[in-house]
Amino acid sequence: MLNEHCQIECLDCGFQAPYHPLETVCPACGGAWRQATYDYAHLASDLPPRLKERAFDLWRYREMLPITQPAPELRLSEGGTPLIRALNLGMMLGCSNLFMKDERQGPTASFKDRQAALSISALKAAGVREVVLASTGNVAIAYSAYAARAGIKLWAFLTSLVPAAKMREVALYGTQVIKVTGSYDQAKQVAAEFARQRGIFLDTGARSITNIESMKTIAYEIAEQLGEVLEPPANGLGTTRPRWRAPDWYIQAVSGGMGPLGVLKGFREMYQMGWIDRIPKIGVIQVEGCAPMVNAWKQGREVAIPIQSPRTNIATLATGDPGRTYTLLRNWMLEGSGGAFESVSDEEAFRAIHFLAKMEGMSVEPAAAVACAGLIKLVRSGQIKPHEVVVINISGHTLPVERTILGEGWSRSVVVSDAMHVGAEEGLLAALSKITVDRFPRIAIVDDHPEARRLIRRILQSQGDYTLFEAASGREAIELARREHPDLIILDLMMPEVDGFGVIEALQAQPETAEIPIIVVTAKELTPAEKERLRGHIQSLMQKGDFLSDDLLDEVRALLK
Ligand SMILES: *Cc1c(COP(=O)(O)O)cnc(C)c1O
Ligand SMILES: [Zn+2]
Numbered sequence: 001m002l003n004e005h006c007q008i009e010c011l012d013c014g015f016q017a018p019y020h021p022l023e024t025v026c027p028a029c030g031g032a033w034r035q036a037t038y039d040y041a042h043l044a045s046d047l048p049p050r051l052k053e054r055a056f057d058l059w060r061y062r063e064m065l066p067i068t069q070p071a072p073e074l075r076l077s078e079g080g081t082p083l084i085r086a087l088n089l090g091m092m093l094g095c096s097n098l099f100m101k102d103e104r105q106g107p108t109a110s111f112k113d114r115q116a117a118l119s120i121s122a123l124k125a126a127g128v129r130e131v132v133l134a135s136t137g138n139v140a141i142a143y144s145a146y147a148a149r150a151g152i153k154l155w156a157f158l159t160s161l162v163p164a165a166k167m168r169e170v171a172l173y174g175t176q177v178i179k180v181t182g183s184y185d186q187a188k189q190v191a192a193e194f195a196r197q198r199g200i201f202l203d204t205g206a207r208s209i210t211n212i213e214s215m216k217t218i219a220y221e222i223a224e225q226l227g228e229v230l231e232p233p234a235n236g237l238g239t240t241r242p243r244w245r246a247p248d249w250y251i252q253a254v255s256g257g258m259g260p261l262g263v264l265k266g267f268r269e270m271y272q273m274g275w276i277d278r279i280p281k282i283g284v285i286q287v288e289g290c291a292p293m294v295n296a297w298k299q300g301r302e303v304a305i306p307i308q309s310p311r312t313n314i315a316t317l318a319t320g321d322p323g324r325t326y327t328l329l330r331n332w333m334l335e336g337s338g339g340a341f342e343s344v345s346d347e348e349a350f351r352a353i354h355f356l357a358k359m360e361g362m363s364v365e366p367a368a369a370v371a372c373a374g375l376i377k378l379v380r381s382g383q384i385k386p387h388e389v390v391v392i393n394i395s396g397h398t399l400p401v402e403r404t405i406l407g408e409g410w411s412r413s414v415v416v417s418d419a420m421h422v423g424a425e426e427g428l429l430a431a432l433s434k435i436t437v438d439r440f441p442r443i444a445i446v447d448d449h450p451e452a453r454r455l456i457r458r459i460l461q462s463q464g465d466y467t468l469f470e471a472a473s474g475r476e477a478i479e480l481a482r483r484e485h486p487d488l489i490i491l492d493l494m495m496p497e498v499d500g501f502g503v504i505e506a507l508q509a510q511p512e513t514a515e516i517p518i519i520v521v522t523a524k525e526l527t528p529a530e531k532e533r534l535r536g537h538i539q540s541l542m543q544k545g546d547f548l549s550d551d552l553l554d555e556v557r558a559l560l561k
Pocket of ligand 1: 110257317397
């Protein structure tokens, strides 16, 4: 059950002891910050051939974990989430190697499942009957599910900011929910005091060996999955070793920072064992209203200054005091290939929710969208280069969709009973006809690349009702404008034969097409002379990457008014 090759090393005094689930501080100095080490020299060649026979789940890398045999009755199919290429988002951002690690597909729909699976297994093995924890929501949900299977009673201290739907989910599993009116850091203090008074085991977050070690498995999975996608094994050459491939970037939304700390540890171990040729840059993304790590990084500080009162509606990410996690993460990042700390607003995250759902078919909770909003920022600022291999952690899914995300007017109604008096078929048609208005604004999309037309079509269709026309060349565009009289033209500049400039000239030379508003969308940096040529002839000029900020839709709506 316990991994006898796992040694726990104190980060303060260096003392080493075998792993034991109930030992939460260093026996020599009392320090709470320790890390697991393994026999890397041996595992480097010993482990890879054994993986071939194993299922793709969290326990695949069991020799790298403090617990090697999960209790079968606890398992809920944890880990082993898919790595999905983000084609549309990648195209919009100009990044061809963008991947999403879909942690929503865990048993309780967030990456906290890994942590709960490993930690509850360890505590169950040690005979623990009750556990106290503080949570911004998802830890409590994940632990509750596993504690239910293990027959462990859980006390979850949640801040009153945690959405009610999540609190009810925690309660549903049989956990005692304690709502704390205060910040998450205060909830942690209350939980610790409660555990001390009652003598109940307290989950210690990023200081818990099992918590950090569980997060590592994300790194191992990514390296194996990328190895398959990016470098398919050569045919016939029976290599026993899987090919491992580290991304250039790992991007995650961060609260306390346990995820990136564990994931980075995983990549460092693989690097040390010679399985991968680089340690990825880490993109740590926080919300503006609670970004102690980002502030500290930008000010060059080794220790983060806690945020006393977080200002964000994204409760999952409201850790004001990252403590030593930040310092460890920063030092490792500086030793490795670095990375970036960036913050995004709640609004940017909410917009990213729409992109992920409407472009990639992924419904995510606001916290997960923070990573996506951060990715957009890092690409735009040039920190992430177009050719780099980027993995973003899609860390969690929330059902139901929170009201504030959709706003009003997202559904339409059909009343079938009205239809029934008139005679079934006719009445039904009449009822259905009310679902759509008669005339939608008519928009022509002109671009010689079919993929670019598809993308613009998707952006427009996803958030509005339009009748869309497409033209694949300048010549087609001119004919289309004369024939259909669209209300608006979205025009690419760089096209063979008649280019965008030519289209504008031709349309404006004819009275019946001269008044049609034009939005020019271009991937090219325009010269001052080209900008001058467009001035006064078009209504708006956009770079292709601008779509993501909703600018295109805003422009379209404004011009159609
Ligand atoms: C916990 C959580 C985070 C933040 O994770 P940390 O690595 O602990 O900072 C991000 N997204 C979701 C969905 C989470 O549940
Ligand atoms: Zn010590």
